[in-house]
Amino acid sequence: MAGNKQICTFHITTFGCQMNLADSSTLATTMTTRGYQRVNSEVDADLLILNTCSVRDKAEQRVIGRLGEIKRLKRNNPQLKVAVVGCMAQRLGEELLKVAPHVDYILGTDRLFELPDALENIEGAPSVMTAFGHENMDIIVPSKETPFSGFVTISRGCDNFCTYCIVPYVRGRERAHSADQIVQNVRSLVAEGVVEITLLGQNVNSYRHNHTDFPQLLERVINETDVPRLRFMTSHPKDLSERLVEIIAREPRIMPHVHLPLQSGADRVLEKMGRGYTVESYLKIIESLRRSLDYVVITTDLIVGFPTETEKEFEQTLNVVRRVRYDSAFMFRYSVRPGTIAAGYEDDVSEEGKIRRLKKLISLQQKIGYEQNQREINQLRQSIVEGASRRDSKVLRARTEGNKTVLFEAENVSPGDIVPIRITSADAYTLHGRMEVSN
Ligand code: SAH
Ligand code: SF4
Ligand code: F3S
DSSP: OOSSSSOOEEEEEEOSSHHHHHHHHHHHHHHHHTTOEEOSSGGGOSEEEEEEOOSSHHHHHHHHHHHHHHHHHHHHOTTOEEEEEEHHHHHHGGGHHHHOTTOOEEEOTTTGGGHHHHHHTGGGOOSEEOOSSOOOGGGOOOEEEETTEEEEEOEESOSOOOTTOOHHHHHOSOEEOOHHHHHHHHHHHHHTTOOEEEEEOTTGGGOEETTEEHHHHHHHHHHHOOOSEEEEEOOOTTTOOHHHHHHHHHOTTBOSEEEOOOBOSOHHHHHHHTOOOOHHHHHHHHHHHHHHOSSOEEEEEEEEOOTTOOHHHHHHHHHHHHHHTOSEEEEEEOOOOTTSSGGGSOOOSOHHHHHHHHHHHHHHHHHHHHHHHHTTTTOEEEEEEEEEOSSOTTSEEEEOTTSOEEEEOOSSOOTTOEEEEEEEEEOSSOEEEEEOOOO
């Protein structure tokens, strides 16, 4: 039985990054342990939880839009409760009530797991909780994204303070989980049948707990668990070491995919962003990865229109994109985040200018992504079956070692199976293939 008599069922909507997905899972576990029941449909829920993102203005607008819809739901059902948790709750705190007075609970990134206490008003737990330093790192459980894939958080928060970024403010200082706990979390997911695990952190490369650094952590996870496929996100170019490249090259269970955000291809802009690397040192990592691994998928994040970015500097970004030849990229228009260092700079690239640069960048990357995918043709990729494709239920969807989506037709395979797929054709975003049947 749930401790709050009015609330029995809850529904969670997650915005933002994988860290939020992982947190939503932990929150759901905490809630169910306390007797609340998770439901898949909002109409069945007594409590709607929004786990929110603040990384760009658009991300926040999406939450505001959702809250507008919820206001209407609440009019028809005044008993309905709403909790806004995570990054945007952290950033705005009580201020959120000005735009959305119908929100009942606001819990920041360190405190969302205390939601049941707030619901039950334990020791007068207030309905707005955003103070840092209350977190219990031990309760953070590994989370399943699907029955066969999952996330294990290795660190929370970020110390980098890239000048454009809100994450260090809303997530707080970087703190690492112990290697023992991480190994234990991986083991428990594997015991539940998970075949692919992603280790998560804002900057996995700066991981350090006592004497264990990130390459050593990977080694421990590989040596001390039976996880068939291991991934990690996100790598930061300033901290990615040669030892990491060596271990990816040596260990077949670590998947050959590195997400390495470049952000800008101009040294002056990188400096102003506070990224801590140059184009040259970035390219050295790429060369080292390509030299050491027969096959590696490299993806990135890019921002256009950062304050003072000139047309020429934008062209330099295009040039680095041409040189690296990313398999795919997340590309964004710069968005001012209040309170960050860059918010003090004049946002001097016009919106039209940003849109034009973004379009140009996307069309270049689309062409390169297409060409990179053509190179997959005839290759055999061990892929995890995820389920039916979105468009056609007869077509199955799987994920390759390089984290690409491949569509194929087959019978007698189930989600979670790892199957050999020969790539037969490809477009810019998807591969197509056929399953190789062993004799
Ligand atoms: N910790 C990760 C990802 C952080 S957020 C990293 O350092 O790479 C994901 C991406 O959002 C960033 O890589 C960046 O490209 C983008 N981003 C962050 N703040 C932004 C802002 N203010 N405007 C536009 N894009 C932003
Ligand atoms: Fe933000 Fe930079 Fe930290 Fe990534 S490394 S979360 S971009 S401050
Ligand atoms: Fe992630 Fe967005 Fe927070 S990107 S860390 S959910 S601000």
